[in-house]
Amino acid sequence: MPEGRIVRAVSGFYYVRSSEGDVQCRARGIFKKKKESPLVGDRVTYEETDPMEGVVTRIHPRSTELLRPPVANVEQAVVVGSLRQPGFQPELLDRFLVHAEREGLEVLILLTKRDLLEDGDEVERIRAIYAPAGYRVLPTSVRTGEGIEAVKRALQGQLSVFAGPSGAGKSSLLNAVLPAADLQTGEVSKKLGRGRHTTRHVEILDLPGGGQVADTPGFSQLSFGGFEETELGACFPELAARAPDCRFRGCLHRNEPGCRVKEAVEEGEIHPSRYRNYLQFLEEINEQRRY
Ligand SMILES: Nc1nc2c(ncn2[C@@H]2O[C@H](COP(=O)(O)OP(=O)(O)OP(=O)(O)O)[C@@H](O)[C@H]2O)c(=O)[nH]1
Ligand SMILES: [Mg+2]
Ligand SMILES: [Zn+2]
Incomplete structure (x- = not known):
């Protein structure tokens, strides 16, 4: 069966780019049941039902x-x-x-x-x-x-x-x-x-x-559903680079003694705006967990 990449998705149709052009596809019902849905960028296998029309039958594993x-x-x-x-x-x-x-x-x-x-x-x-x-x-x-x-x-x-x-x-x-x-x-x-x-x-x-x-469409909000407190630091490269030198393993760089990250903020090596946002996001993740 032919394969291609979804390049556009509009009201339930997925457009799969092939050598012939963009094939307009629906997604097979099974995806909905499994609560999966195709995303633009997905590599998929599809079945052609009519010329330039088809059904997406398989979503290939995603790299990101x-x-x-x-x-x-x-x-x-x-x-x-x-x-x-x-x-x-x-x-x-x-x-x-x-x-x-x-x-x-x-x-x-x-x-x-x-x-x-x-x-x-x-x-x-x-x-x-x-x-x-x-x-x-x-x-x-x-x-x-x-x-x-x-x-x-x-x-x-x-x-x-x-x-x-x-x-x-x-x-x-x-x-x-x-x-x-x-x-x-x-x-x-x-x-x-x-x-x-x-x-x-x-x-x-x-x-x-x-x-x-x-x-892509613009957005004005972005939250951290599904995040753990412990993984946030790794998503700030300048914090992640210093974390191994913190006294405690699993340091959250908040108020722990011997925190290399806090030191780097005080010495001006990490920008205060980044550190402030890190602390705020940490707090948000914490609050999510409480509910
Ligand atoms: N002065 C100036 N205006 C710009 C520049 N780039 C974009 N604009 C203007 O900014 C406005 C918004 O541009 P868009 O390209 O529609 O913005 P977008 O990020 O695609 O917005 P959404 O599609 O709503 O997410 C338009 O009026 C553009 O003319 C620029 O380099 N200089
Ligand atoms: Mg735009
Ligand atoms: Zn630390």
Whole structure:
């Protein structure tokens, strides 16, 4: 039976890319019973029922899985955050980074709308938060073209997902990288300073030089359902690197004596904003467990 990758999912239909084009498939009923559902990015086996129509019969094992945005088998997470309109949201970014790290994804942080800043101070401030974690931070603008070539290079040869809040400029950036994509973009609401949820579905685009990228709907919330307190530290690379030097194994880097992480925060090696968010997420995970 033929195989392919789901590149789009819209109201119960899964579009499986084949050499002929995208085959419109339904999912076999058994998935629902097993509470499984196909995700964009899944490699699947399908049965062709009519020309260019079919039924997904098997979902192949996933190498990675994100639930927000919902996408399987991506290798790189491109986190997109705007510098202005809406303003940069480090907490939401850190939430997403935790999920990306848990799946073992490569990470690239894109700062959009660089043209709306007078100088580079803010970009440097943000770099100072994320460089100690080993993340690359790239300022971009679709107005001036800044950073677009670098984004193209970063997307080569792998499956990436663009993730970030509504209005950050994900679809605009993808249009700059791949004009043929012709994705819909939407003005940010002046009154609310937020995007209008223009992109409604996850969609994988093929890049000319090889590689694929998924555009996704923006999100504004991300929680840690299913997380254990003890696994959070591993999702902050700059904390994880120091954890082996903490006095106690399983140190949660809260108030334990001999905590190397706390020391690193005090010495300015770990940015306070990252540590603050770590503690807050830890608290959230703790609260979930109590209910
Ligand atoms: N000044 C400026 N505006 C930009 C830039 N990139 C995007 N925008 C504007 O930001 C708004 C939102 O862009 P979209 O690409 O629709 O944002 P999105 O992240 O795809 O949003 P959702 O699909 O809702 O998740 C649009 O009005 C864009 O024109 C940029 O580099 N500079
Ligand atoms: Mg969009
Ligand atoms: Zn510690």
